[in-house]
Amino acid sequence: MLGLIAKRLLLAIPNLIGVVIITFLLTRALPGDPAAYFAGPAANKEAIEQIRVKLGLDRPLPEQFVRYVKELAGGDLGNSLTTGQPVVTEIRNRLPASAELTLFGLVISISIAVPLGILAAVKQGSWIDHACRVVATAGVSLPVFFTGLLLVYVFYFLLGWSPAPLGRLDVFFSAPPQVTGFYLIDSLIARDFGLFRAALSQLILPGVTLGVFSLAPIARMTRASMLAVLGSDFVRTARASGLDTRTVILTYAFRNAMLPVITTLGMVFSFLLGANVLVEKVFAWPGIGSYAVEALIASDFAPVQGFVLTMAILYVALNLIIDVLYGLIDPRVRLEG
């Protein structure tokens, strides 16, 4: 197992080097001149040149790249011009917000999609199978910003059940002391249940929005892979041996159907991090996605590079976890690995 992890990590190194080079070149290839943008509306040519020199953008590209890599090695991702803060601090503050939201959305999605998929496979062709198909299709065809705005309109504006869509906490709460950066966990550590409730109530709408969006692939994949497994010999044998349906489905069939579901989960998690951008915009969520988009609009290189790099590292880590999970679920994979 450790050997597998080490081998995987070694393989990730060329990937990361590639990402560093490509993000650097891509951000330089973006249209737009950061110096002109940040010189302000009233700047003349000299003022823009002054800013260009201050930002080091007057140096030749290779020189800029060497400086970038040097700083990167020292853990410095540069400064964002749009927010005025070091990129490392910003990512450290914002990544937990995005991760908490994404994981919460994923948990909602799994807790609905997996049972739904199993039921649909077991009772193939029944109303629940059709319901599964309708829910999945509807979920994937509704753009997240639309679902988000609709939920805000109904549950905040009309019914008043949900708190104002003002980000992670209502304005009159202050954040818990940071341990994990996840407000749900940190507020429990601080034993502040009022705060936990406040953080949870802010999470529900955006979480559901993301959950609805990711129902489809998980439910459909669970159904398909359950169908395949349910039709296989060992399930027939289990049934023939007189095991009760519950044991057959959950212990024998589902465990074997989980591999493709786990793969899909990995993919869903990555595209949820992307879909986050819009959900973060709608719910004023101080996450990493909206940060990157704003930086991109302003041709603000440093955060874009930092964002892509963080995401690349996240994916490498995610893939590693999925591979390890494979081994735990299915011993055959372990042997081959």
Next chain:
Amino acid sequence: MKRREFLKSALAAGATLSAPAIFSPAKAQSRQETLLIVSESGPNNLDIHGVGTNVPGYEVSWNCYDRLISHEMKTGPNGQPYYDKDKFKMELADDMKLGDMSVTFKLKKNAVFQDGTPVAAKDVKWSLDRAVTVGGFPTFQMAAGSLTKPEQFVVVDDNTVRVDFARKDRLTIPDLAVIVPCVLNSELVKKNATEKDPWGLDYVKQNTVGSGAYKVVSWVAGTEVVFERNDKWTGGPAPKVRKVIWRMVPSAGNRRALLERGDADISYDLPNKDFVELKSDGKLNIISTPYSNGIQYIGMNVKNPPFDNPKVRQAVAYAIPYQKIMDAVLFGLAKPLFGAPANAPTEVAWPQPHKFNTNIEKAKALMAEAGYPNGFETTISFDLGFAGVNEPICVLTQESLAQIGIKCTINKVPGANWRTELNKKALPLYTNVFSGWLDYPEYFFIWCYHGKNSIFNTMSYQSKETDTFIDGAVTAAANGDKATYEKDVEGFVDQAYADMPRIPLYQPYVNVAMQKNVSGYAYWFHRRLDYRTLVKG
């Protein structure tokens, strides 16, 4: 469970479900003393002298720092409080003596910075030196009032500062009342400055170190800024609001929902359509004020054909669908700058409407006269950063110009790229806004029409006559020669409207929506909120 009991428990559950909207009494109390502002974007720097400080950053500076002088209030065009550009009031200064070639300020004796240090003349000098030295926007703005060298700021004694004029310029005193010449706690900044950063830009970016009415107690970039009242403030009557929370809510729909639900107190950058609907609902206070000295216009590059031909430019001016733009794009929330009666005299004022109206027949005739009976092809460009207004304007203009044979392709320029494109001065046809902090006609014309070709002269317009009029007006204003000044202002306005290098469309409105229990909003030249006069409850 019996049916009745079940209903009861369901009702109870319903009541707890709506609980988040009810606040504990302590929270309600702090809500009463706190103002919640929601807007699309927030500051990137708390220091207006910083590199690339954005417009929301100006709001922080205005509320957290004092200047020597500021403006009195008067009643504006909409019956609301409006700054009086001609009347100054003392802020940090106790007294202002205007000499022939200098002005002397005595500082308030009891003025202190937020850390308790008294405000001294050396702080004023250091701060003004900083503004003219750091480069970029602050230096540029100071130069607009002929304030360019540190030698112009002289410490007379601990309590007195003199500003020497480089030349006679009537914009010098108003330029001391804009946001840029704010006074910083020089000793505190110097303590936190480094050799590489002698003006402490890094420190002041994160900390408000002024003597102003508010101080920033927490700032999470892109998320929120929290201000608290500075009870030691001496610049004016004590502000009523104890705490201001400014949250960034990117979605306009949600900003509106927050206002309508009564959760947010003020918002000011909603789409025009929302403002019109909110106004007719009557649940909120909506105040609309035209931008002072600001114009949305259609510009044409006069250096290159076909727009180097004044006949073509006039044809375009006759082909713009002015009224449609007013109705369909702005929902009436703007002041029209077109269609003045043919016999209306030119006024000594700016902005003022021109005499063009939509008249396709006349436009066609002018195109034929100009030698383009079959029209031509061109592109019309706009800044995607303000697409909500710019895009429909360009689409309507495209449609209308097609009728006189001008086929336009629409060129959408991303916000980050817009200034680069404008600076190249190569866009043939485009829409843009210009507005000046200093509300004087000649100020607008120096930047936008003068032959010295500043970056705001986006048309590359060159005219000897116009330059003579503008220079004449500047000199006449400095010398108080009213008759010449008026003649010159009328001269350059007439010239601009005869040559038509840019076609004014309208004066945009600053729209502010606030709860009924919020009052005290005042319009300032910078168009941002002044928390000091706001009252809640």
